[in-house]
Amino acid sequence: EVQLVESGGGLIQPGGSLRLSCAASGFTVNSNHMSWVRQAPGEGLVWVSVIFTSGGTFYADSVKGRFTISRDNSKNTLYLQMNSLRAEDTAVYYCAKTPGPFDYWGQGTLVTVSS
């Protein structure tokens, strides 16, 4: 059974850093494209970043230069390193398996950027 479990969210001050994790089971992270998608409170879904099976990465303009997506094949885990956080980064962050559409999602982890 495919499962994705995010962790690492919390309350952080503007300008701070946070690393989100997404532990996968039932499939291999490095054999699939994997994405992070976020959802601000009361708002819609926004794609944030993808890591391809090749290891290449791509980012939304709003996070380029501040966020870094990576994976640890030995732990079958996806990460999102978030630096220079802003109030507008406040959202639930989901990891999602990305064969094209997002076919499996984690339950999400809430990141709140506030002083």
Next chain:
Amino acid sequence: EIVMKQSPATLSVSPGERATLSCRASQSVSNNLAWYQQKRGQAPRLLIYGASTRATGIPARFSGSGSGTEFTLTISSLQSEDFAVYYCQQYNHWPMTFGQGTKVEIK
């Protein structure tokens, strides 16, 4: 970036009735279009991909159609568990983009 527009923003429907949701892309996305259902406090769930293929375990009352720039999600007979927010998403071009959502509420 491809802009996805959904209409209407809110759809009020009685249980048992048919619901038709629309999604329009600012340029062609071929048939690389997905629909998701999201209930309050839950992660989105994939309903339809390839514009018209139901994902695993999705009931036959959900159907998708369209190609290019115009797409439709139809729920043939709304059940109580179908009241939720629905998003379309294109995956033909990076960055992948979502519509703003259609809330299907009980009339």
